[in-house]
Amino acid sequence: MTSDNVQALPLGTMLGDYRLDAVIGHGGFGITYRAFDSQLAKVVAIKEYLPVEFAVRQSETVVARGARFAEDFAWGRERFLDEARALARFRHPHIVPVLRFLVANGTAYTVMEFEDGRSLGELLRESGRPLPPDEVRRLAEGLLLGLGAVHAQGFLHRDIKPSNIIIRRDGVPILIDFGAARQAMGHRTRTLTSVLTPQYAPIEQYAADGKQGPWSDIYSAGAVLHHAITGSAPPEAVSRVGKDSYRPLAESRLGGFDKTFLAAVDGALAFASEQRPQSVAEWSKLFGVSLPRAHDAPTQRMDVAPGATAAAPRLSGVNREMPELLSRPHRRSAAPWIMVALVLVIGAVLWRYQAVWRDLLSPAPPTIQASAPSVPAPTAQGSAATPAPTALPPPSAAPAP
Numbered sequence: 001m002t003s004d005n006v007q008a009l010p011l012g013t014m015l016g017d018y019r020l021d022a023v024i025g026h027g028g029f030g031i032t033y034r035a036f037d038s039q040l041a042k043v044v045a046i047k048e049y050l051p052v053e054f055a056v057r058q059s060e061t062v063v064a065r066g067a068r069f070a071e072d073f074a075w076g077r078e079r080f081l082d083e084a085r086a087l088a089r090f091r092h093p094h095i096v097p098v099l100r101f102l103v104a105n106g107t108a109y110t111v112m113e114f115e116d117g118r119s120l121g122e123l124l125r126e127s128g129r130p131l132p133p134d135e136v137r138r139l140a141e142g143l144l145l146g147l148g149a150v151h152a153q154g155f156l157h158r159d160i161k162p163s164n165i166i167i168r169r170d171g172v173p174i175l176i177d178f179g180a181a182r183q184a185m186g187h188r189t190r191t192l193t194s195v196l197t198p199q200y201a202p203i204e205q206y207a208a209d210g211k212q213g214p215w216s217d218i219y220s221a222g223a224v225l226h227h228a229i230t231g232s233a234p235p236e237a238v239s240r241v242g243k244d245s246y247r248p249l250a251e252s253r254l255g256g257f258d259k260t261f262l263a264a265v266d267g268a269l270a271f272a273s274e275q276r277p278q279s280v281a282e283w284s285k286l287f288g289v290s291l292p293r294a295h296d297a298p299t300q301r302m303d304v305a306p307g308a309t310a311a312a313p314r315l316s317g318v319n320r321e322m323p324e325l326l327s328r329p330h331r332r333s334a335a336p337w338i339m340v341a342l343v344l345v346i347g348a349v350l351w352r353y354q355a356v357w358r359d360l361l362s363p364a365p366p367t368i369q370a371s372a373p374s375v376p377a378p379t380a381q382g383s384a385a386t387p388a389p390t391a392l393p394p395p396s397a398a399p400a401p
Contacts, residue, residue, distance in 0.1 A: 007031065007050060007057050015109065016102060018046060025163075025177075028052050030080075032177075034114060043114045044099065047177075049080040049107045062107035077108050083178060084110040086155060094146030096166070096176040115174050120224070121162035130231040133256030135171070139228055140261075141291055142173035143221045148280040150175075151214045158212070160220035161200040162227060199223060199233035204273055206238060215276045218283050222268025229254060229265065240271050261290040 008031050013020045018035040024045065025032035033046045048062075054069040054076065055062050064070040084101035087110075091097060097113045120139070124131070131139070143160075150157055157164075159179025166174040179196075196205050202219035204210030219237075226249065227233045235245045246269060249262040264286035270276045277283035284291070 007052070009033070009048075009057075009060060009105075013060070015046065015104060018044065018111070020046070035111075045096075045112045045114045047110045047112065049077055049109070051076055055107070060105050062105055080108050080110070084108075086153075087178060089153065090149065092146060092149045094142045094173060094175055095149060096174050112176075115166040115168055115176070117166045117168035117174070119163050120165040120167055120173070120228070123167060124162055124227060124231070128231070131228045136225065136228045136257075137261070137291060138171060139165075139167075139173050140225055140287070143175075143224070144280055144284050144287075144291070146173075146175045147214075147217055147221060148284075151217070151280055156212060156214070157217050157220075158205070159196070160217055160224060161197045162224055165224065198236040198238070199227075201237060202273065203237040203241070203271060211273070213273075214279050215273045218268045218277055218280065219270075219273075222265050225265045226269065229257065229262075234269055237271065244271055246271070258290055260286075260288045264288075264290075 008023045008026065009015075009020055011020055011022065015035070017039045018037055020033045020035050021043075022034040023031060024034050028051065030050045031048045033048070035044050035046045036042075037044050050057065050062055051073065054064055054073040056065055057063075064073040081101055081103075084098055087095075087098040088100070096115060099111045099113065101108065101110045103109075130136075143165075147157065147160075155178075157175060157178050159177065160175070164175065164177045164179075166176055168174060200220045200223040202212075202216050204212055204216060223234050229249060230252075240246055248266045249257075250259050250266055252262070254262065264283065267286050268276055268283060277286060
């Protein structure tokens, strides 16, 4: 899409570090550009707050259409920034990541990842026929997982429709363009034409005091699935007041879908909000085994490990992998630790008994045997040898007188 919107900034305009290259979407609430990030050398999408009911562009600056619209314009800009801050907290494979937001030209901007694909609205409009059953099931799975993550954080999308779902080139559906700020503006001004899309909005969104909740997003998601299955959107909610003209899909002959899947879509499209599933978890159960991965996948953020501190949300970088496909960390083998322990034990034993081991392992000294001194044997010739002792003669008697 080129810049054929007279309210759009000229292509090539530098918005901080971003060069605006093309207009890729516009509506009653703002304009979306494809832009180039000159710092990170990557393509991004930038959404500009420009509610045509209250504001107009003068040169590059956006101003209120008059003094009586100035307060509403400023109030809506703050809601726009609040929504950007909220979305920056999400990192989910089925939700477009918000990288940052900024204020310039009298208005506000949200910088998002650029999803390389086409909107579901374009695909349905160009083909003029329903999606293949396998693609519908993948779409349903992405909606369940994405909405489950959004609702687990206490937020609602409020504007689910084919044009707000990007089907990436790899077939992954991505939720974009949340409508919380538009809903707030619509309730403030009682103008709903630029706030909701009739074919996909539940009846409670038509009233400023209508009670909205997860069941409201579930209705819109069901309407999107109805369009993908049949090739046309369901009847508008206001046309179902009194006599309901909705024809249940489960009663139709639609090849490629089982009754359980179709009945789950019918349940989401119940006219009265209390008759619809009240949570994504409840809606997932209605699909049964027709969507096993979406049924089993968690829809709430993971708890922080005991003793750990929750990390602050990052505004850059995104994990685009499916959470259920993320490889589990390999459990390290205990064998190396056992070997280390054995070596330590053996070393301690050797050190403790080192004296004993030294005695056992060192060679014994030679044994010296003591012997009596030898006496030379007498020789035959006593003259040469030491003379033998001579016996003394016995004492003689005394001489007579």
